[in-house]
Amino acid sequence: MPSDTHVLKRTRLFAGIGGAHPLLALAAALTCAVVLLPILAIAWLAVTGGDSDWAHLMAYVIPRATGRTLLLIVLTGTVTAITGIVTAWLVASCEFPFRRFLAAALVLPLAIPAYLAAYAFGELFTYTGPLQSTVRAIFGFQSSRDYWFPDVRSLGGAVLVLGSVLYPYIYLACRAMFLMQGRAAADVARTLGASPLKVFLKVQIPMARPAIMVGITLVAMETLNDIGAVEFLGVQTLTFSIFDTWLNRGSLAGAAQIACIMLVFVVLLMMIERAARRRQRFASQKTTAGVHDAIRLRLSGWKKWAAMIACLLPVLLGFAVPLIVLGGYALKRLDQFLEPRLLQALMNSILVASCAAIITVVLGFVLAYAARTSRSRFIGLAGRLSAFGYGVPGTVLAIGVLFPLAGIDNGMDAFLRSHVGISSGLLLSGTGFAIIYACSVRFLTMAEGSIEAGFQKLSPHLDMAARTLGRTSGQTLKSVLLPMMRPAVLSAALMVFIETMKELSATIMLRPFNFNTLATLVYEDASRAKVEDASVAAIIIILAGMIPVILVSRSLERTR
Numbered sequence: 160m161p162s163d164t165h166v167l168k169r170t171r172l173f174a175g176i177g178g179a180h181p182l183l184a185l186a187a188a189l190t191c192a193v194v195l196l197p198i199l200a201i202a203w204l205a206v207t208g209g210d211s212d213w214a215h216l217m218a219y220v221i222p223r224a225t226g227r228t229l230l231l232i233v234l235t236g237t238v239t240a241i242t243g244i245v246t247a248w249l250v251a252s253c254e255f256p257f258r259r260f261l262a263a264a265l266v267l268p269l270a271i272p273a274y275l276a277a278y279a280f281g282e283l284f285t286y287t288g289p290l291q292s293t294v295r296a297i298f299g300f301q302s303s304r305d306y307w308f309p310d311v312r313s314l315g316g317a318v319l320v321l322g323s324v325l326y327p328y329i330y331l332a333c334r335a336m337f338l339m340q341g342r343a344a345a346d347v348a349r350t351l352g353a354s355p356l357k358v359f360l361k362v363q364i365p366m367a368r369p370a371i372m373v374g375i376t377l378v379a380m381e382t383l384n385d386i387g388a389v390e391f392l393g394v395q396t397l398t399f400s401i402f403d404t405w406l407n408r409g410s411l412a413g414a415a416q417i418a419c420i421m422l423v424f425v426v427l428l429m430m431i432e433r434a435a436r437r438r439q440r441f442a443s444q445k446t447t448a449g450v451h452d453a454i455r456l457r458l459s460g461w462k463k464w465a466a467m468i469a470c471l472l473p474v475l476l477g478f479a480v481p482l483i484v485l486g487g488y489a490l491k492r493l494d495q496f497l498e499p500r501l502l503q504a505l506m507n508s509i510l511v512a513s514c515a516a517i518i519t520v521v522l523g524f525v526l527a528y529a530a531r532t533s534r535s536r537f538i539g540l541a542g543r544l545s546a547f548g549y550g551v552p553g554t555v556l557a558i559g560v561l562f563p564l565a566g567i568d569n570g571m572d573a574f575l576r577s578h579v580g581i582s583s584g585l586l587l588s589g590t591g592f593a594i595i596y597a598c599s600v601r602f603l604t605m606a607e608g609s610i611e612a613g614f615q616k617l618s619p620h621l622d623m624a625a626r627t628l629g630r631t632s633g634q635t636l637k638s639v640l641l642p643m644m645r646p647a648v649l650s651a652a653l654m655v656f657i658e659t660m661k662e663l664s665a666t667i668m669l670r671p672f673n674f675n676t677l678a679t680l681v682y683e684d685a686s687r688a689k690v691e692d693a694s695v696a697a698i699i700i701i702l703a704g705m706i707p708v709i710l711v712s713r714s715l716e717r718t719r
Contacts, residue, residue, distance in 0.1 A: 183529040187541040190522045194548045194600050197559025198422070204562050205419045208412020216404070216413055221420065224400040228424070231317060231389075231396060232379050238322035239378045243329025244371065246470050248359055251337035254455040255463040261470040266331065266711055268324045268477030270704035272661045274387025274682065275697050277320045278690045279481035281391060284311040317394045323477035325381055329374030331711070336370040337363060376432040383424060384552040386664045387682055397421050401554045402668065411558065418555040425550040482701060488694035495695045501680070504696060508676040511591055511666075512659035515598040516606075516652040522599070523607035523651060524644075528636070531614050532622075542607070549604035553664025556597045561669060564588040564596070589671050597665040602658050606651040613647025614640075650710070657707050661700055 249255070250262040268276075282288055291308055300306045310316065353361065364371070386398045397417055405414035458466055495501055526545055529538045548556070564587040572583045587593060617640065625635040663678040670679055677696045684693035 183525065183532065184535075184538065186525045187529045187538055187545075190526060190603075191541040191544045193522075194545045194603060196563055197556055197597075197600060198547070198551065199559075200562040201415050201418050201422065201555060201559040204412060204415040204558070208415060212404075212410050212413035213416055216416060220400050220404070221397075221417065224395050224397045224417070225420065227314065227394060228383070228396045228398075231314065231321070231394065232382050234314075234318045235321045235325065235382050236375050236378055238318055239326040239329050240371065240375055242322065242326040242473050243374060244333050244364065244367075246326075246473060247330050247333035247337055248363065249466050249470055251334050252359075252363070252456055253466055254457045255466040257467055257471075261467070261474065262334075264474045264478070265470060266327050266708050267474060267705070269327045269711075270701055270708045271324045271478060271481045272387070272663070272678070272700065272704070273321055273324050273381070273385045274391065274663055274678075274685075275485065275700065276324045276477070276481045277317075277388035277391045278681070278685045278693065278697070279484040280311050280316065280320050282484050282690055283480060284309070284316075312391075312393045314394055317389055317392045319476075320388055320392065321382055321385065323473065323480075325378045326473060326477070328377040328381070329371060332370035332374040333367050336367040372432050376428050379428050380425065380550050380552075383421060384554075384664055386554055386667070387685075391685060397424070398552055398554050398664065401558070405558065405668070411562075415558050415562075418558050421552055421555050425552075429550060485690075485694045485697045485701070488691045489698040492691070492695055495692070500675075501696060504675040504677050504680040505699065507591065507674060508660050508678070511594050511598065511676060512656045514595045515602065515659045516656040518595065518599045519603045519606035519655045520610070520648055520652045522603055523610045524648065526607050527611040527614050528640075530611065531619070532632070545607065546604040548600040549602065551601065553597065553601060553662060553666075554668060556601055557665045557668035560593055560597045560600070560665075561588055564593055585671075591671065591674060593669040594666050594676075597669055598655075598659045598662055601662070601665065602655045605658065606655050609651035609654060610644065610647050613644050613650075617643055653710075654707050657704055660703055 246261075246265055250258055250265070283290060285291070286303055291303075294300065294306060294308065298306065311319070383396075383398060385396075386402055389396045390399050390402070397420060401414045401417050401421070404410050404417060522545075526542050530542055551559075565585075568583070568585045568588050571586065575581050575583050621639055621643075622632075622635055625639050626632070630638070660676070661678060663682060666676055667679050667682055670676070675683070677700050680696045681693040681700070684690065684696075
C-alpha cells in the first residue's frame with residue numbers, strides 16, 4: 160500500500176495539471192492586451208476626436224456608405240450561400256462526371272484575393288476586352304452607344320467578384336457537414352416518400368445550418384474587410400470611407416468614428432452567428448458511415464451534365480478567369496520577374512509574412528497550451544477576446560495600430576531629445592513593424608485555432624504519464640508535446656504566412672514611404688490603370704495562395 164504522503168504528492172501532481180502556470184496566465188493576459196489595444200485606441204480616438212467631422216460624416220458619408228455596405232453584405236452572402244450549399248451537396252451526395260476533380264477544384268478560388276479578381280474581371284469586361292470585342296464583331300456594332308453591356312464597375316460587379324472568390328468558405332463548411340451526415344438521414348426520408356429535392360431542403364440543409372451560419376459570417380467579415388476590390392469597382396463602402404477620410408481628407412478622428420461603426424457591424428455579426436447556432440445541436444451516428452458515404456445518388460441524362468456545369472461555373476469565374484487574364488499578361492512580361500522593384504517587394508512581403516507567422520504561432524501556442532493546462536475562466540476569456548482580432552477589418556486595425564505606436568514613438572523621441580539631444584524618429588509607426596503588428600493581431604485566431612485543433616488530437620493522459628515518470632511540465636512540453644505538435648505548428652505558420660502576403664487593407668494604410676509588398680505593388684499599378692504591369696506580382700501572390708488551398712483540398716479527400 161502506498162503511503163499517505165505518496166498519495167498526496169500524486170494528487171497534487173495531477174491537480175497541478177489542471178491549473179495554468181502563473182507565467183502562462185500572464186502570457187495569455189498580455190496577448191489579450193496586445194490584441195485589444197488597437198480596439199481601445201480606436202474607441203478613444205473616436206470619443207476624443209471631437210464632433211466637427213461627425214456632422215459632415217453623418218450628413219454625407221455614413222448613411223450612403225452604410226447602406227451600400229449592408230446591401231453588399233446581404234447580396235454577397237446570398238450569392239455565396241446558394242453557390243456554396245448547392246455545390247457542396249452535389250459533390251457530397253451525387254455522382255456525376257468529373258465529380259472528384261470538381262470537389263477539389265471548388266476550393267481553388269480561395270487562392271485568389273478579391274482585389275486580384277476585381278482587376279481581372281475589369282480587364283475582361285472592359286470595352287477593349289475579349290467579351291465586348293466579340294459582341295461587336297458578331298453583331299457589327301461600331302461603338303458602345305450601339306449596344307448595352309453590363310458594367311462591372313458597379314454594386315452588381317462587386318457582388319459578382321466577391322461571390323466568385325468567397326463562396327468556398329461556405330462550400331468547405333457545408334461539404335464537411337454533408338459528409339458527416341452520411342446518407343442515413345436522407346435514406347430514412349426517402350423511405351417515407353420524400354423526393355431528393357425535398358430531402359435536401361427539409362432534412363440536409365436544416366442539419367447543416369450551423370455550418371452555413373459559420374460560413375456566411377466569414378463571408379460577411381471578408382466583405383467588410385475588402386478595400387481593393389470595392390475601390391476599383393467604384394462601390395463606396397464603410398471600409399473605403401475610412402480609407403478616403405483618413406488619407407484623402409486628412410481626418411484621422413473621422414476615420415476612427417467610421418471605424419467604430421464597423422466594429423458594431425463585426426460585433427453584431429458575431430452575435431447573430433452565435434445566436435443562430437445556440438440551439439442547433441446535431442449528432443451523426445457513423446456506425447455505417449463506410450457504406451452510406453460510398454452510395455451516392457447517381458444522376459443520369461441531362462441532370463448529370465447540369466450538376467457538372469453547376470460545379471464547373473464557380474471554378475471558372477473564381478479561379479480560371481483571374482488566372483488566365485493575369486497569367487496571360489504575366490507571360491508577356493517575364494523580364495519583370497528580375498526587376499529590382501519586384502524583387503524588393505517580394506523580399507518585403509517575405510519578411511513581413513515570416514515575422515507575422517512566427518509571432519502568431521508563438522502567441523497562439525501560448526493561448527492553446529494555457530487552455531489545455533487550465534480550466535480557469537480567465538484563460539478561457541483571454542482566448543475568446545484574443546480571437547476578436549480576426550473579425551476586425553484591416554482598415555480599422557490600421558487606425559488602432561497607428562495611434563498607440565505613434566504615441567510611443569513621439570514619447571520616446573521627446574525623451575531622447577530632452578535627455579540625450581538626439582532624435583529617434585519613427586521607430587515603430589514609420590517602419591514595417593506596424594504592418595507586422597496589425598497582421599499578427601488579425602491572423603492570431605487562425606494560428607491559435609490550428610494549434611488548438613492539434614492539441615485536441617493529443618490525449619491529456621500524455622501529460623499525466625510524462626509527469627508520473629518524473630518529467631516537469633517544461634520537460635513534458637519540450638520532449639513530448641512539441642515534437643507531436645510540429646505538423647499543426649507548421650500548418651498554422653504556413654496559413655498565416657500566405658494570408659499576410661495577400662493582405663492589402665492594413666498594409667496599404669500602414670506602409671512606410673518607399674516600402675512596397677507584393678499586394679501594395681499590385682494595388683499601385685492597378686490604381687494607375689496598369690493592370691498588365693501588376694500581373695507579375697499578382698501571379699506570385701496567386702501561386703503562393705494555392706499552397707494552403709491544395710493542402711486543404713487533399714485533407715478533405717483523406718478524411719472523406
